Amino acid sequence: MEHADYLHAAVRLVYQAALDARQWDAALGSVANAIGAHKSLLNEVAGEATGVIVSAGFEPAHVRLLHHEMVSRMPGWISAIAVGASLRQSSAISDTDFRRSELYNEAVRPAGGFYGIVAPLVRTPARQVYLSAGRELGAEDFSTEDVDALNVIVPHLINSLEIGSRLARANLYAQSLLDVLDRANVGIILFDAALRPVFVNRYADALAAHGAGVVVTKNNVAASKHAETRLLQQAMAQCVALHRAKPADRDSGLLRAVPMRCYLSREPSRPALVARVMPFATPEQPGRDMERREAGTACGALFLSEPDRPLALDVDALTESFQLSRREAQLALLIANGYGLAEAASTLMIGIGTARGYLKQVLGKTCTHRRAELVALVLRSSLCAFGFADGRYGNGGE
The missing domain is CATH 3.30.450 (Beta-Lactamase)
Structure with a gap:
């Protein structure tokens, strides 16, 4: 393929990865082909969570080493690169100094590489993403044309990551709404x-x-x-x-x-x-x-x-709103669900006289005078639209 074809293929795959994260392997490999890199890595730092989005050409152990160095001991020359720009390491640090650096000795040399190119894609207080690409030890340095090619691709990488983040947030929001509806x-x-x-x-x-x-x-x-x-x-x-x-x-x-x-x-x-x-x-x-x-x-x-389904009512709403005891609130909810006083007393396993006493207290505390007024008040104040409460009355103490 012509060089332009490699660029077009890389850009196309980068946007496919925004829609399907499984395409990042192919996308990163295509980016590496477009700039003549042997190895490439897309790594992320988000708060305390760090991770590798994808890598190509690296052994897993070498990926971990390079990611650790980028996260824990970010070289100053990388931190100075503007977001959206690409920089050859040889443009920022001499080969001699690079051979003495921790990044080279702790991560790049074990991976069998030397010359590299880095492009910051995201840099915010909450999240940083870097593209790193390298060539094996003994290969020549990246050329100006390679840097130019990567600079063509980088804006699309940034857009793809932003699209992916927005889609992830939208999916999370949609799933949260569906969970509520469920x-x-x-x-x-x-x-x-x-x-x-x-x-x-x-x-x-x-x-x-x-x-x-x-x-x-x-x-x-x-x-x-x-x-x-x-x-x-x-x-x-x-x-x-x-x-x-x-x-x-x-x-x-x-x-x-x-x-x-x-x-x-x-x-x-x-x-x-x-x-x-x-x-x-x-x-x-x-x-x-x-x-x-x-x-x-x-x-x-x-x-x-279902018109005949018992209402899902919130006992806690009644106890808090009207300072009812739990037993008083349970009795009020049973009456609101159509229970007679004797049936409610039996359900709560209390005597009918005790139930009458509770009802009198409930009417007084809610400033109602008849059961119909009490039922209307209960329905307005404690109807539970969602199943966080299970609707059972229980038989706990006051």
């Missing part, structure tokens, strides 16, 4: 423009596993009954239609949009699931962007709730 006390299914599920939380997965009104497969979300499936998928399709509309119509449609609702039948003894469909914010440009969304990007959410 803990929700309602079923949540995110679906794409083809109405295929792209995320199913634990609650929705459990409903589907027990055949409780909803059926979820790899490519479909349906109801147990055909007629209800049609209504459900019509509601989901309305979300998708908002993404296909012209910007002005789409924006006004979103402003008017409310969760579209339908009901999914379960076995005769259970009330129907309540299914609500909500569109996401839409892209600025329809058309081609919409086609990309066909490939699995969520554009709507389906929420599934």
Whole structure:
């Protein structure tokens, strides 16, 4: 290949590595080819965590030695190189002085090398990344043309590392959001423009596993009954239609949009699931962007709730908000879940007289006068939307 072809190949692989870290081996090898290096190393220092992003041509033991020297005893001539610039060691230190240096004797010589070139790619208080490339002992020094070639590649390396960091942060953020959704006390299914599920939380997965009104497969979300499936998928399709509309119509449609609702039948003894469909914010440009969304990007959410499921309420919220004892709060939560006083007393394994005493204390502390007022207050103050609390009442002491 011509020298320009090596440069183009290196740049292409560098950007592929931004999207897939497994491509860094090939990318670094291509960079080494473009500048005629026999060995190369991309190493990182991030706070107390240090590591080698990738290396080419080095034995693992030699990589560790060179990385240790770069981290623990960074030579001054390397620290002085500006970020984004490439420098031959021979331009900063004489061969004689380099032979006497710790970097050479502790790391470069054991690896069988001598001439090197270094380019700082990232240098912040939190993170530093350096590209080091070298030639084996006895080979000639890097030329000015080699330095120029590396200077062409370095900006792309910097961009690739930044893209990779941003993607990693975005993936972490997205995963954190999905973890939160997974803990929700309602079923949540995110679906794409083809109405295929792209995320199913634990609650929705459990409903589907027990055949409780909803059926979820790899490519479909349906109801147990055909007629209800049609209504459900019509509601989901309305979300998708908002993404296909012209910007002005789409924006006004979103402003008017409310969760579209339908009901999914379960076995005769259970009330129907309540299914609500909500569109996401839409892209600025329809058309081609919409086609990309066909490939699995969520554009709507389906929420599934069970009307007869005991409410997930937070006992700690009541104890802290109204200075209730734990027993008083447990009794209040049972009553809010529809328990009669005798049934609540039995559940808490206390006498009915004790339960009446607790209820009187609860009404006084919450400034309510009837059970209906107490239930409304409890629901407003302690409803738990996520499953961090397990909803059990326990039988601990006051």
